[in-house]
Amino acid sequence: MHETGQASRAAHRVTLVSTNTRDTLTLPGGGRKTIPGGPAFYIGAALRRLGLQCDLVTGDVAEVEVVSNPHGEEYIIPALPHIELPAWVECEALVLSPIVREIDVNSVPQVDGLLVMDLQGFVREPGVSSGEVTTKFDLAELLARADVVKASESEVERLTAASREALTNAILLTTMGERGALVRCNGRECFVPARLVHTPYTIGAGDSYLAGFTAALLEGCPPVQAAEKAARLTEDILRQRI
Numbered sequence: 001m002h003e004t005g006q007a008s009r010a011a012h013r014v015t016l017v018s019t020n021t022r023d024t025l026t027l028p029g030g031g032r033k034t035i036p037g038g039p040a041f042y043i044g045a046a047l048r049r050l051g052l053q054c055d056l057v058t059g060d061v062a063e064v065e066v067v068s069n070p071h072g073e074e075y076i077i078p079a080l081p082h083i084e085l086p087a088w089v090e091c092e093a094l095v096l097s098p099i100v101r102e103i104d105v106n107s108v109p110q111v112d113g114l115l116v117m118d119l120q121g122f123v124r125e126p127g128v129s130s131g132e133v134t135t136k137f138d139l140a141e142l143l144a145r146a147d148v149v150k151a152s153e154s155e156v157e158r159l160t161a162a163s164r165e166a167l168t169n170a171i172l173l174t175t176m177g178e179r180g181a182l183v184r185c186n187g188r189e190c191f192v193p194a195r196l197v198h199t200p201y202t203i204g205a206g207d208s209y210l211a212g213f214t215a216a217l218l219e220g221c222p223p224v225q226a227a228e229k230a231a232r233l234t235e236d237i238l239r240q241r242i
Helices: 039-049 153-157 161-169 205-218 223-239
Strands: 002-005 013-018 021-026 032-037 053-057 062-069 072-076 093-097 114-118 148-152 171-175 180-185 188-193
Touching: 013 039, 032 039, 039 053, 039 093, 039 205, 039 223, 093 205, 114 205, 148 153, 148 205, 171 205, 180 223, 188 223, 205 223
Parallel strands: 013 053, 013 093, 021 062, 093 114, 114 148, 148 171
Antiparallel strands: 002 053, 021 032, 062 072, 171 180, 180 188
């Protein structure tokens, strides 16, 4: 399935491979609520907010159970079929953001722009809470192609040694929730703090962050400045939920 969204002043074109979801949350009072979600929803919305054209390559909408804990949210996601991908993509950035391995790592298109990856959905298991995954994942060949990789510390730990080594040449964004993010580029690391926002839920915060970072890179910002702009964008989006 291919969907296209375009803002009135789209300066850059991004292709997003991802999935829309219906997220079911358990509320503090004991009730349940279902909301639209998934990286396809949150990344696409943030890119369009920033004035970029976003071409979405996706599959069916997935039903996701969201489990809240003191550190944020965890997700239980069923197995999904692979998204059909072309052999080549013409765009300034190709963003890969699966929710549970619905992107075949051996079929990722060649791209004439940046290759941006969110590691989270590549290192999950269907039907297993995202915080309880113990498998080691071999993504070395794909990670060696990546220009930007976003991941949490626990997600990086799920990679094989060869896959972690393949991250060396990419810009690595290690996200730390409300603390901020660590930006590693060309052998140097810089911490970019976040400003705490009290919000009912933080679902999609990492997606918005990756969208903001990608957009800033396409504008020509260096990685640390791009991370700062991404943090401010994410905070603004979270404030709108209050």
